[in-house]
Amino acid sequence: DAGVIQSPRHEVTEMGQEVTLRCKPISGHNSLFWYRQTMMRGLELLIYFNNNVPIDDSGMPEDRFSAKMPNASFSTLKIQPSEPRDSAVYFCASSYHSSARLAKNIQYFGAGTRLSVL
Amino acid sequence: LAKTTQPISMDSYEGQEVNITCSHNNIATNDYITWYQQFPSQGPRFIIQGYKTKVTNEVASLFIPADRKSSTLSLPRVSLSDTAVYYCLVRTREYGNKLVFGAGTILRVKS
Numbered sequence: 001d002a003g004v005i006q007s008p009r010h011e012v013t014e015m016g017q018e019v020t021l022r023c024k025p026i027s028g029h030n031s032l033f034w035y036r037q038t039m040m041r042g043l044e045l046l047i048y049f050n051n052n053v054p055i056d057d058s059g060m061p062e063d064r065f066s067a068k069m070p071n072a073s074f075s076t077l078k079i080q081p082s083e084p085r086d087s088a089v090y091f092c093a094s095s096y097h098s099s100a101r102l103a104k105n106i107q108y109f110g111a112g113t114r115l116s117v118l
Numbered sequence: 119l120a121k122t123t124q125p126i127s128m129d130s131y132e133g134q135e136v137n138i139t140c141s142h143n144n145i146a147t148n149d150y151i152t153w154y155q156q157f158p159s160q161g162p163r164f165i166i167q168g169y170k171t172k173v174t175n176e177v178a179s180l181f182i183p184a185d186r187k188s189s190t191l192s193l194p195r196v197s198l199s200d201t202a203v204y205y206c207l208v209r210t211r212e213y214g215n216k217l218v219f220g221a222g223t224i225l226r227v228k229s
Contacts, residue, residue, distance in 0.1 A: 004161075033217075043162070043205065043219040058216065091161050104150055107207075109161030 004110035006092050012116045018080040021113045024073055025094030033093040033107060034067055034077050043091075049075065050097060082117045089114050121210045122220040129226050136193045138223045140206030143187050149209040151182060151189045156203045156222070165204075166191065193225075201227045 005024040013019055025032050033048040047057040049069045057067070064083070069075040079086055093107040123141040130136045145151070150169050154162035166173060168180040168189070179192040193200060206220040 035219075042221050045217050045219075048217070056214075056216070058214070093161070104167060106152065106164050106167060107162075108164065109154075111159075112161050 004092055004094050004108055006090075006110035006113050008113060009111065010114045010116075012118065013082055014118050015083055016081045017117075018078065019082045019086075019115060019117075021077040021090050021092075021115070023075045023077070023092030023110060025075070025092070026108055027073070029094035029096050029108075030072070031095045031097040031105070031107075032069060032075050033095075034075070035091040035093065035109075037089045037091060037112070038087075046077070079115075082115075084117045087115055087117050121212055121216075121218045122206055122208060124204075124206060124220040124223045126221070127224040127226065129228065130196055131228050132197055133195050136196050136200075136225060136227075137190050138193075138204050138225070139188055139190045140208075140220050141188045142206065142208045142210065142220075144211045145186050146209040146211055146215045149215075151180070151186070152207040153178070153180065153189075153191045154205045154207060154219075156205065162205060196225075196227045198227050198229060201225060 007022045031050050034046040035043050037043045046059045047067045052069045067077045089112045091109050091112045093109045095105050095107045097105050150167045152167040153165045155165050156162045166178045166180045168182050170182050173180045181190040203222040203224050205222045209215050209217050
């Protein structure tokens with residue numbers, strides 16, 4: 001398996017522009033996570049989906065951020081309009097989450113998208 | 119949002135054992151503790167996962183006390199290639215059982 005695939009690897013845009021980050025999870029995984037990593041705040045969970053349904057979006061910073069998962073093999077994270085403070089590395093991760101009471105849920109991460117908003 | 123606590127950095131020499139502890143006082147009852155390794159310009163990579171007592175795999179051991187309020191990642195005989203940032207990941211009861219990464223421990227291995 002190719003692992004979790006994210007695109008683009010790097011994105012440079014100007015303040016106010018719309019940015020769309022893409023993720024293809026590992027085939028067979030049923031959970032997908034979007035994280036943001038900055039020096040100041042470390043790794044933060046933005047949102048995660050289970051079976052294509054958003055389960056916890058409490059980490060999404062504000063209404064400018066939105067995420068979709070139209071099918072099991074694709075997800076997007078959109079920022080509109082983008083601001084300089086959104087500059088960060090955005091990671092997508094996927095896992096297989098079982099319904100067992102005690103589930104292991106090991107996440108596999110993509111290489112990330114480095115976003116710079118000027 | 120200090121739901122987990124790890125040392126900021128550690129230094130070691132090749133061949134030594136390294137132990138990194140993560141404190142997570144409000145860990146959720148039914149969830150594993152997971153540790154990840156991250157190299158520059160890469161995503162975090164799974165190292166080891168456990169629920170209680172001790173777990174060992176080909177690269178590390180994980181020690182978890184009975185109260186599960188902390189966990190210790192043990193790397194035996196580190197090499198230069200183990201220089202990386204190490205994170206614990208737990209689900210905490212704060213803010214509704216939210217998944218939280220620790221701030222990370224920078225491990226520098228010297229020759």
